[in-house]
Amino acid sequence: MGAAIRRPIAGTAGWKGSDFRSKDDVAFDLGPRHLAAFDAAIVEARRQGLGIPAIGKSHHDFPTIADDIAALKRELMQGRGMVILRGWPVEKYSLDEIGLLYGWLGSHFGKPVIQSGKGDRLGYVADVPQPGKINRGYRSNAELRMHTDSDDIVGLLCMRKAQTGGLSRIVSAITVYNEILATKPHLLDPLFEGFRIHWNGEEAPGEPPVTAYRVPVFSETQGLLSICFGYKYIEDAFAALGLEPNALEKEALAYLDETASRDDLVYEFQLEPGECSFINNYTTLHSRTSFEDWPDENRRRLLLRLWLQAHEPRPIHANLRRYYGVDGMHAEQVA
Numbered sequence: 001m002g003a004a005i006r007r008p009i010a011g012t013a014g015w016k017g018s019d020f021r022s023k024d025d026v027a028f029d030l031g032p033r034h035l036a037a038f039d040a041a042i043v044e045a046r047r048q049g050l051g052i053p054a055i056g057k058s059h060h061d062f063p064t065i066a067d068d069i070a071a072l073k074r075e076l077m078q079g080r081g082m083v084i085l086r087g088w089p090v091e092k093y094s095l096d097e098i099g100l101l102y103g104w105l106g107s108h109f110g111k112p113v114i115q116s117g118k119g120d121r122l123g124y125v126a127d128v129p130q131p132g133k134i135n136r137g138y139r140s141n142a143e144l145r146m147h148t149d150s151d152d153i154v155g156l157l158c159m160r161k162a163q164t165g166g167l168s169r170i171v172s173a174i175t176v177y178n179e180i181l182a183t184k185p186h187l188l189d190p191l192f193e194g195f196r197i198h199w200n201g202e203e204a205p206g207e208p209p210v211t212a213y214r215v216p217v218f219s220e221t222q223g224l225l226s227i228c229f230g231y232k233y234i235e236d237a238f239a240a241l242g243l244e245p246n247a248l249e250k251e252a253l254a255y256l257d258e259t260a261s262r263d264d265l266v267y268e269f270q271l272e273p274g275e276c277s278f279i280n281n282y283t284t285l286h287s288r289t290s291f292e293d294w295p296d297e298n299r300r301r302l303l304l305r306l307w308l309q310a311h312e313p314r315p316i317h318a319n320l321r322r323y324y325g326v327d328g329m330h331a332e333q334v335a
Contacts, residue, residue: 028084035087041060041101077152110310112308114327115150122306125305145257146261146286155276158276159273165291166288166301169287173284174283180256188252195238197237226314228323229256
């Protein structure tokens with residue numbers, strides 16, 4: 001995979017959670033101009049009879065707020081790598097209309113890609129496990145470890161929050177790298193070398209259950225550091241292959257996991273209904289605390305998720321692009 005870089009990385013993407021006093025330090029508030037643009041988009045959607053299936057297949061320009069959209073995109077791709085938008089009119093429109101509106105806005109940052117074998121480009125994050133199946137973390141109420149998702153940008157829009165818990169936690173991968181470099185630089189080599197990853201039943205046709213190639217955790221391409229990390233998928237690959245990580249690999253994975261969860265580095269917040277977050281998936285890891293949901297099904301926690309392939313994609317290692325594919329996950333029948 002190549003030698004690990006051995007220099008600290010400067011820039012706004014290398015933030016710490018302790019840098020932020022409150023959500024006000026990272027949030028962008030939607031105002032009358034943005035809500036009027038959303039109204040116009042919904043009028044057009046209703047005129048054309050468009051709903052969630054149109055995500056990724058149609059586009060709305062939002063010409064009156066194009067300047068703010070461009071600024072948010074710069075923050076995601078060249079700045080801190082994360083933004084929070086507040087003030088979505090989630091009570092004004094139907095769930096389908098909010099979903100389409102969210103997908104249309106996200107499509108200004110990148111192409112919505114497929115998130116599951118069902119072919120969906122808008123994911124529903126809720127506690128709805130299916131007995132007898134491999135259930136991904138976003139379909140449960142369990143705590144999730146720090147990880148990355150798929151492609152360049154990950155978005156979450158809160159429709160309803162849980163009765164208790166379910167806090168979002170994010171950390172700068174650039175800061176995590178700098179901390180490892182400063183404290184245990186010998187652990188970077190196995191992280192740059194990477195690991196084989198278990199698909200957990202979601203491999204594309206012709207792919208084995210475990211990648212035949214290593215996917216680097218950290219990688220540098222054209223001077224840009226990127227991360228790809230899912231502890232469970234790496235552990236599952238070792239188990240399926242009947243192997244164990246060597247001592248250095250085991251220490252590196254544990255230390256990365258530990259560093260990425262440090263309270264002084266992590267920014268923790270509650271997404272309230274009508275708030276959404278977008279993060280740069282190659283510079284930011286994310287997790288979630290466990291939650292207790294409402295007994296009433298109509299109040300249960302629900303977030304809408306987007307995975308976006310940026311229109312000007314970040315230069316990344318070839319094995320990351322191969323792992324993520326050209327249109328997200330394989331779907332037997334694309335919706």
